[in-house]
Amino acid sequence: xxxxxxxxxxxxxxxxxxxxxxxxxxxxxxxxxxxxxxxxxxxxxxxxxxxxxxxxxxxxxxxxxxxxxxxxxxxxxxxxxxxxxxxxxxxxxxxxxxxxxxxxxxxxxxxxxxxxxxxxxxxxxxxxxxxxxxxxxxxxxxxxxxxxxxxxxxxxxxxxxxxxxxxxxxxxxxxxxxxxxxxxxxxxxxxxxxxxxxxxxxxxxxxxxxxxxxxxx
Numbered sequence: 001x002x003x004x005x006x007x008x009x010x011x012x013x014x015x016x017x018x019x020x021x022x023x024x025x026x027x028x029x030x031x032x033x034x035x036x037x038x039x040x041x042x043x044x045x046x047x048x049x050x051x052x053x054x055x056x057x058x059x060x061x062x063x064x065x066x067x068x069x070x071x072x073x074x075x076x077x078x079x080x081x082x083x084x085x086x087x088x089x090x091x092x093x094x095x096x097x098x099x100x101x102x103x104x105x106x107x108x109x110x111x112x113x114x115x116x117x118x119x120x121x122x123x124x125x126x127x128x129x130x131x132x133x134x135x136x137x138x139x140x141x142x143x144x145x146x147x148x149x150x151x152x153x154x155x156x157x158x159x160x161x162x163x164x165x166x167x168x169x170x171x172x173x174x175x176x177x178x179x180x181x182x183x184x185x186x187x188x189x190x191x192x193x194x195x196x197x198x199x200x201x202x203x204x205x206x207x208x209x210x211x212x213x214x215x216x217x
Contacts, residue, residue, distance in 0.1 A: 007180075007183070007184070007187070008173075008175070008176040008183060008187065009040055009041070009042040009045075010042065010187075011171070011187045011190065011191070012040070012042050012086075012169075013042035013043070013045060013046055014191075015168045015169055015194065015211070016042075016086050016115050016168060016169075016209070016211055017042065017043060017046045017084070017086075017113065018046055019166070019168070019211075020113055020164070020166070020168075020211045020212075020213045021046070021111075021113065021213065022213075028081070029047065029051055029081040029082040029111065030050070030051060030052065030081055031051075031052050031054070031079065031080050031081050031082075032047065032051055032052065032053045032054070032080060032081065032082045032083075032084065033053075033054050033056065033073075033075070033079075033080045033082070033083045033084065033105060034053055034054065034055045034056065034084045035056055035057075035070050035073075035083065035084065035085040035088055035102070036056075036057055036070065036085060036086065036087070036088035037055035037056060037057050037063065037064060038057055038064075039062050039063070041063065043084055043086070054066065054075075054080075056068050056073070070085065070088055070089075070092055070098040070101060070102065071092065071094050071097040071098050071101055072101065073101045073102075073104070073105050075105045076105070077104055077105065078104075078105070078106065078107045078108060078110075079105050079106075079107070080105055080106055080107060080110060081107055081110050081111065082106075082110060082111045082112070082113065083102050083105060083106050083110070083111075083112050083113070084112075084113045084114075085098075085102060085112075085113070085114050085115075086113070086114070086115040087115050087116065087117070087209065088114075089114065089116050089144070090116045090117045090143060090144045090145070090146070091140050091142050091143060091144070092142070092144075093142050095144065095154075099154070099155070099158045100158065103158050103159060103160070103216055106216045107216065108216055108217070109215060109216065110215070110216050111213065111214070111215055111216075112160060112212070112213070112214045112215075112216065113211075113212070113213055114211070114212040114214075115168070115209045115210065115211045115212070116144075116146045116151065116209065116210050116212070117143065117144070117145050117146060117208065117209060117210075118145065118146065118148075118167060118205075118206070118207060118208055118209055118210050119145035119146055119147050120147070120205060120206055121145075121206060121207065121208045121209075122170065122203065122206040122207070122208075123172065123208055125145060125208070126145055129143055129145070146210055148165055148205065148210060151165065151210055151212070152165060155212065155214060159216065159217050160214035160215065160216065160217070161214065161215050161216075161217045162213075162214055162215040163212065163213070163214040164212070164213045164214070165210055165211070165212050166198070166210070166211050167198065167204060167205045167206065167207035167209070167210060167211075168194070168207045168208075168209050168210075168211045169194075169207050169208040169209050170190065170193055170194045170197045170206075170207050170208070171186065171187065171190035171193070171194070173208075175187070175190075194207075
């Protein structure tokens with residue numbers, strides 16, 4: 001595992017990508033689609049330079065190469081070895097269409113990597129979304145939360161197999177707004193906290209995200 005204590009993006013890379021793919025899997029994907037790529041580069045940093053990554057989002061700016069919606073991906077069927085959609089589906093009302101598009105552009109035997117919001121997160125996000133006062137502070141018009149069992153059921157219905165689901169991210173994202181030196185120190189501590197939390201039955205499924213790895217049948 002690479003150092004995950006340098007920055008928030010490094011932390012996300014390890015927790016959402018590296019740990020989910022497992023040893024060596026990052027080296028077998030030649031063509032990768034990063035849906036909802038935004039301004040972060042941590043997905044790209046996980047893969048060797050020989051891999052070609054296509055970055056898409058709703059607007060073409062910064063490093064985004066294609067502007068499109070996940071419900072209408074402008075690519076041919078069975079194009080990509082890996083499709084990554086981190087914290088995207090939770091903000092898409094037409095979830096079934098989005099999943100269908102992700103599966104459509106993935107090659108048979110190709111891999112899919114998702115991260116979605118956990119309904120039972122320790123952050124009590126569900127309660128905050130239901131509270132009008134707190135809801136105003138959450139900058140998303142649509143926000144879906146997931147239970148593990150219902151998430152796995154949905155994914156199996158789409159034709160995904162070999163599904164692995166794990167809880168991740170036990171640090172509050174607010175620390176990313178602190179001075180860099182403080183953030184780095186807290187992340188180093190948080191990596192250890194995450195490791196311990198995933199081994200305690202009572203809290204191991206209370207991370208802020210469900211991270212999913214699956215294979216297109």
